[in-house]
Amino acid sequence: MSNTINLSHEPVTRIPNGKVAMWAFLASELMFFSGFFAAFIVLRNGNYEVFAQGSAHLNWVLALVNTFILIGSSLTMALSIHHLEHKNNSQFRLFLGLTILGAFGFLVVKYIEYSAKFHDGLFPGQAHHTVFYSFYFMMTGFHALHVIAGMIPMMYMFFRSFTNKGYPYPWKVETLGLYWHFVDLMWIFIFPALYLLNPYSGTLPVH
Amino acid sequence: MSSQTSVIPSYLKVFYTLLVFTILTVVAAKALHFPASWGTPGDVLHVSIGIIIAVLKVLCVMYIFMHLKFDSPLLRVFVYVPVFFFLVMVFALNVLEHFSYTH
Numbered sequence: 001m002s003n004t005i006n007l008s009h010e011p012v013t014r015i016p017n018g019k020v021a022m023w024a025f026l027a028s029e030l031m032f033f034s035g036f037f038a039a040f041i042v043l044r045n046g047n048y049e050v051f052a053q054g055s056a057h058l059n060w061v062l063a064l065v066n067t068f069i070l071i072g073s074s075l076t077m078a079l080s081i082h083h084l085e086h087k088n089n090s091q092f093r094l095f096l097g098l099t100i101l102g103a104f105g106f107l108v109v110k111y112i113e114y115s116a117k118f119h120d121g122l123f124p125g126q127a128h129h130t131v132f133y134s135f136y137f138m139m140t141g142f143h144a145l146h147v148i149a150g151m152i153p154m155m156y157m158f159f160r161s162f163t164n165k166g167y168p169y170p171w172k173v174e175t176l177g178l179y180w181h182f183v184d185l186m187w188i189f190i191f192p193a194l195y196l197l198n199p200y201s202g203t204l205p206v207h
Numbered sequence: 208m209s210s211q212t213s214v215i216p217s218y219l220k221v222f223y224t225l226l227v228f229t230i231l232t233v234v235a236a237k238a239l240h241f242p243a244s245w246g247t248p249g250d251v252l253h254v255s256i257g258i259i260i261a262v263l264k265v266l267c268v269m270y271i272f273m274h275l276k277f278d279s280p281l282l283r284v285f286v287y288v289p290v291f292f293f294l295v296m297v298f299a300l301n302v303l304e305h306f307s308y309t310h
Contacts, residue, residue, distance in 0.1 A: 015282050023282065027289045034293055038300060045304035060233075067229050075222040078272045082214055174274070181272045188264050189297075191229075192257040196236035199250050 018175045026182045029146075033186055036142075040135050040193060047131060048199040054132025057120075059113055060195040066109045067191050073102025074184045077177045084173050089166030096158050096173075099180070103151045110144050139190050146183045150176070221271045225264055232260050251305045258298055265290070 013020070044051045080095035117136075122129050124137040153176050161167040235256045269290070270276050275283050 013279065013281055015279050019278075019282070020285070023286055027286075030289055030293055034296060037297055041297070041300045042304055045301075045308050048308075064229070064233060068226070071222065071225045071229065074225075074268065074272055075218060078218050079215070082218070178273055181268050185265050185268055188261050188268075192232050192236060192261060196233060197250065197254050197257050198236075 016171055016175075018171055019178070022175045022178045026178065029182060029186075033139075033142075033189075036135065036139050037189065037193070040139070043131055043135075044199065050130045051132050052198050052200045054130055054136065055194065055196075055198040058136065058195050059116065062109055062113045063191055063195040066106050067187060069102050069106050069109065070184045070187050073099045073106070074181050076102065077180045081170065081174050081177050084167065085170045089161055092167065092173075093158065093161040096154060096161070100151060100154050100158060103147050103154070106147055107144060110140070136194055139194065143183070143186055143190060146186070150180050150183055154180075217271050221267045224267050228260050228264050228267075232257060235260065251302065254301055254305075255298075258294075258301070262294060 076095045076098040080092050080099060083089075083091035083095060117123075117133075122133055124133075124141065157167050157173060157176070167173070236253055239253070239256070241252050269286065275286060
């Protein structure tokens with residue numbers, strides 16, 4: 001374990017400052033997404049037909065592929081942190097590269113999915129689509145922005161790892177890892193909420 | 208952080224658990240059928256199952272991938288409190304809203 005990690009500890013709590021800051025930020029991110037989920041739940045329960053139609057129109061297979069991609073990239077992120085903490089720069093670079101690839105793959109699938117929706121005449125902010133699509137574009141759109149935001153520092157660390165000293169700060173990668181796993185966590189809720197849980201799934205409408 | 212040998216198998220275990228639970232989520236939502244009178248419309252049973260599986264996945268990720276298992280108990284308290292209230296909100300709002308529209 002390098003001195004960098006020990007020096008960054010807060011003396012009273014013995015938790016690294018960066019880690020506390022990231023968890024506080026993630027708590028605020030949780031509140032950000034909570035607003036969407038709360039509004040989603042309330043409106044879904046008031047508009048079963050609208051949410052059933054919207055959900056049935058989404059491509060849940062593509063979303064399932066994206067779920068697998070995100071879970072895989074969470075694993076490679078955790079492994080890249082592990083290898084950097086054990087001073088294995090080449091393995092760190094390999095697994096961070098795979099994580100970036102996963103993030104990129106997620107966005108490619110999202111592009112395919114959005115293209116199909118645009119082809120069907122469903123655009124963000126259009127008056128004639130239903131409230132379901134407002135949630136769909138807001139929640140998946142903000143989630144995709146989080147993926148892009150995570151890719152930027154990942155790419156910086158990836159390119160820094162090619163310098164002869166390698167990437168020197170394991171705790172920064174661990175902090176970024178927390179953010180990346182949070183992006184995965186939000187998808188764990190968004191995937192069933194939007195794509196799978198049709199208000200009439202398994203049964204026919206009663207009226 | 209524990210030694211090199213002990214961490215990677217637990218990461219892989221979490222990874223496999225997440226894959227299995229994801230498939231379970233899909234199967235539960237798409238293939239599991241309840242009689243129409245058991246909470247339709249609104250489908251509170253499928254929603255509850257979906258939330259429970261999601262919570263198990265979230266706890267796996269937080270405990271192992273996000274290192275809470277290896278972190279200070281203080282940080283664990285700091286993290287679990289907002290997550291607990293988020294889950295209470297999701298679950299309670301779902302159930303309350305469901306019954307306010309169907310009963």
